[in-house]
Amino acid sequence: MKIREDNTARWFRLIAYIVVITGSILCLLPFLLILSASLSSNESILTQGYSLIPKEFSLEGYKVIFQMPDEVLRAYGVTIFVTVAGTALGLLLITMAGYVLQRKDFKYRNYFSFFIYFTTLFGGGLVPYYMLITNYLKFTNTMSALIWPSLMTPFLIILMRSFISSAVPDEVIESSKIDGANDFVIYYRIVLPLAVPGLATIGLFLALHYWNDWFSSALFISDPTKYQLQFYLYNIINTSAFLTNIGAGAGVTLSEGVPTEAMKMSMAIVVTGPILLLYPFIQRYFVKGLTVGAVKG
Amino acid sequence: MLKKKGILHELNTHKVLYLMLLPTILYFLINNYLPMIGIYYAFVQFDFNTNLFDMKFVGLKNFEFLWKSGKLLELTFNTIGYNVVFIVLGNVLSITVAILLSELKGKWFKKITQSILFLPYFVSFVILSVIVFNLFNYEQGVLNTVLQQLGMEPVDVYSKPKLWIFFIIFFYLWKNFGYSMVIYLASITGISEEYYEAAKMDGANIFQRVWHITVPMLRNTFVILLLFALGSIMKGQFDLFYQMVGNNGILFSTTDILDTYVYRSLRVTFDMGMATSAGVYQSLFGFTLILVVNSIIRKINKDYALF
Numbered sequence: 245m246k247i248r249e250d251n252t253a254r255w256f257r258l259i260a261y262i263v264v265i266t267g268s269i270l271c272l273l274p275f276l277l278i279l280s281a282s283l284s285s286n287e288s289i290l291t292q293g294y295s296l297i298p299k300e301f302s303l304e305g306y307k308v309i310f311q312m313p314d315e316v317l318r319a320y321g322v323t324i325f326v327t328v329a330g331t332a333l334g335l336l337l338i339t340m341a342g343y344v345l346q347r348k349d350f351k352y353r354n355y356f357s358f359f360i361y362f363t364t365l366f367g368g369g370l371v372p373y374y375m376l377i378t379n380y381l382k383f384t385n386t387m388s389a390l391i392w393p394s395l396m397t398p399f400l401i402i403l404m405r406s407f408i409s410s411a412v413p414d415e416v417i418e419s420s421k422i423d424g425a426n427d428f429v430i431y432y433r434i435v436l437p438l439a440v441p442g443l444a445t446i447g448l449f450l451a452l453h454y455w456n457d458w459f460s461s462a463l464f465i466s467d468p469t470k471y472q473l474q475f476y477l478y479n480i481i482n483t484s485a486f487l488t489n490i491g492a493g494a495g496v497t498l499s500e501g502v503p504t505e506a507m508k509m510s511m512a513i514v515v516t517g518p519i520l521l522l523y524p525f526i527q528r529y530f531v532k533g534l535t536v537g538a539v540k541g
Numbered sequence: 542m543l544k545k546k547g548i549l550h551e552l553n554t555h556k557v558l559y560l561m562l563l564p565t566i567l568y569f570l571i572n573n574y575l576p577m578i579g580i581y582y583a584f585v586q587f588d589f590n591t592n593l594f595d596m597k598f599v600g601l602k603n604f605e606f607l608w609k610s611g612k613l614l615e616l617t618f619n620t621i622g623y624n625v626v627f628i629v630l631g632n633v634l635s636i637t638v639a640i641l642l643s644e645l646k647g648k649w650f651k652k653i654t655q656s657i658l659f660l661p662y663f664v665s666f667v668i669l670s671v672i673v674f675n676l677f678n679y680e681q682g683v684l685n686t687v688l689q690q691l692g693m694e695p696v697d698v699y700s701k702p703k704l705w706i707f708f709i710i711f712f713y714l715w716k717n718f719g720y721s722m723v724i725y726l727a728s729i730t731g732i733s734e735e736y737y738e739a740a741k742m743d744g745a746n747i748f749q750r751v752w753h754i755t756v757p758m759l760r761n762t763f764v765i766l767l768l769f770a771l772g773s774i775m776k777g778q779f780d781l782f783y784q785m786v787g788n789n790g791i792l793f794s795t796t797d798i799l800d801t802y803v804y805r806s807l808r809v810t811f812d813m814g815m816a817t818s819a820g821v822y823q824s825l826f827g828f829t830l831i832l833v834v835n836s837i838i839r840k841i842n843k844d845y846a847l848f
Contacts, residue, residue, distance in 0.1 A: 250747075255783060256748065259641070267658055271658055271660055271719070277676075294681055294686065295679040295686065302756055326591055329671060344559075344561050344562045345562070347717060350558055359569065361848075363569055363573035368579045371578020372576035373579070380575075392572070398769075401565070427810075456665035459779075463808075474665050475667075478670075488606070491605040512671050516665070516668055519663055524656075532727070534763045537836075
């Protein structure tokens with residue numbers, strides 16, 4: 245028997261549709277703004293301002309970028325390397341830690357969980373951290389400086405721990421132990437295959453973090469050939485704003501040679517594109533992958 | 542034979558597990574615990590040429606300078622204020638939208654809107670700064686273009702600190718709420734249908750079902766997200782503030798937080814003493830704050846206590 249929908253439910257749903265649709269529009273608008281600006285001619289931006297639909301369609305922004313692709317490609321290379329290496333290594337460590345910390349027969353699991361969680365409560369601060377990376381680990385101008393700082397976070401470990409404990413029943417682990425499998429074999433053969441949604445979700449967060457990172461470059465990299473993509477973009481934005489300001493002050497339009505505004509926006513699209521393309525493939529795992537259970541254990 | 546229950550016995554029976562956990566423990570030891578020793582930097586006169594413990598001990602002098610700069614109260618107020626607003630509004634918004642979304646019909650509609658709401662989380666903070674500049678820049682910004690088309694005077698947003706309170710809160714929510722929304726959505730999907738069926742049979746309407754079933758069931762998720770949010774109440778969101786405001790001093794009265802201040806002291810003004818003492822203040826104050834909050838919660842209801 246189907247229970248009749250009452251009036252309140254209809255109102256509820258109406259409100260829900262309005263809120264969700266309004267929210268979606270607000271989330272999309274800024275993207276359209278950048279996309280539109282990247283497809284506009286620089287002149288129309290300078291004279292008529294940014295708008296949602298290109299006032300004068302033009303691809304000159306993209307052309308400028310691909311006329312001198314060396315630097316962009318190098319920054320791409322650095323970011324892809326850091327993202328792939330960091331995500332792979334991070335996933336390996338996070339899944340191992342998550343697996344161990346959820347094992348009920350692992351006596352000190354709560355102490356170790358707290359040992360990890362405590363680092364979110366208290367820390368040395370930026371200067372001691374900066375000194376650790378530059379003076380003691382000597383990571384300046386190396387890929388390690390880009391990979392090391394974001395390898396693991398307590399939140400991702402707890403997320404993985406909760407996910408494994410809800411996706412892998414204790415009995416499965418128990419019975420394979422009786423069959424004589426050692427703990428690493430259980431992890432590799434049984435836990436990892438069952439944890440795919442969790443792996444996808446946490447892998448995406450790691451990849452996203454590495455892809456979007458600009459701060460590590462800003463702190464630890466002085467060699468421009470090793471800039472991450474985002475920091476490269478950050479520099480372009482600030483330099484071109486700088487150039488435009490100087491030009492305005494001197495009464496000269498510098499933008500004739502370089503379509504600064506349009507180019508900045510095209511660069512923003514080029515930089516964001518790949519990670520957005522990754523999203524639809526992983527999205528279906530999300531709601532399954534994001535199980536959070538207590539830290540307290 | 543080893544004695545049962547001893548540490549050695551435990552290590553021996555679970556040696557593989559310990560080995561698997563070892564890299565993580567080492568990572569946190571080096572990456573997070575080791576810098577805690579560096580708090581000592583706050584008590585010495587900084588010198589790039591010598592080791593930490595060879596630097597000249599100056600006691601509380603660095604803190605004295607920090608205090609005399611007169612910015613400490615403002616920075617603390619801004620940092621805590623923004624974070625409290627972020628936590629409260631962020632949770633209210635993401636729980637509300639998660640509930641609304643979970644009650645909607647239509648698989649495709651749900652999927653697509655959910656993806657769109659999560660999309661801003663994928664945008665880097667550098668891109669966010671492009672967006673903000675796009676909207677508010679005096680000459681070509683969308684805001685002023687629209688205002689002029691309506692026949693109004695353009696506004697120089699970059700010289701109005703008060704407006705930025707709203708902008709920062711808005712863009713924080715814009716960028717981050719989708720993330721916690723999906724986490725809440727995940728735990729709503731985990732609630733057994735039987736509860737709702739039973740409530741329907743008892744004649745509960747949709748609001749009653751949401752209020753008496755969904756909301757209480759989200760408590761665990763809420764507590765854990767709160768736990769992590771509280772941990773970073775004195776830091777956090779550096780990227781957001783730095784990329785939105787940058788080094789624009791006109792806006793600092795409402796937009797400067799401890800993190801941005803420390804970063805500028807380290808990278809822009811090279812004032813290591815100020816930077817370390819501010820960092821230490823940030824850590825200690827934050828930690829004390831959490832301990833106090835925790836003990837209050839513990840008094841009210843032990844189950845809700847963080848640790």
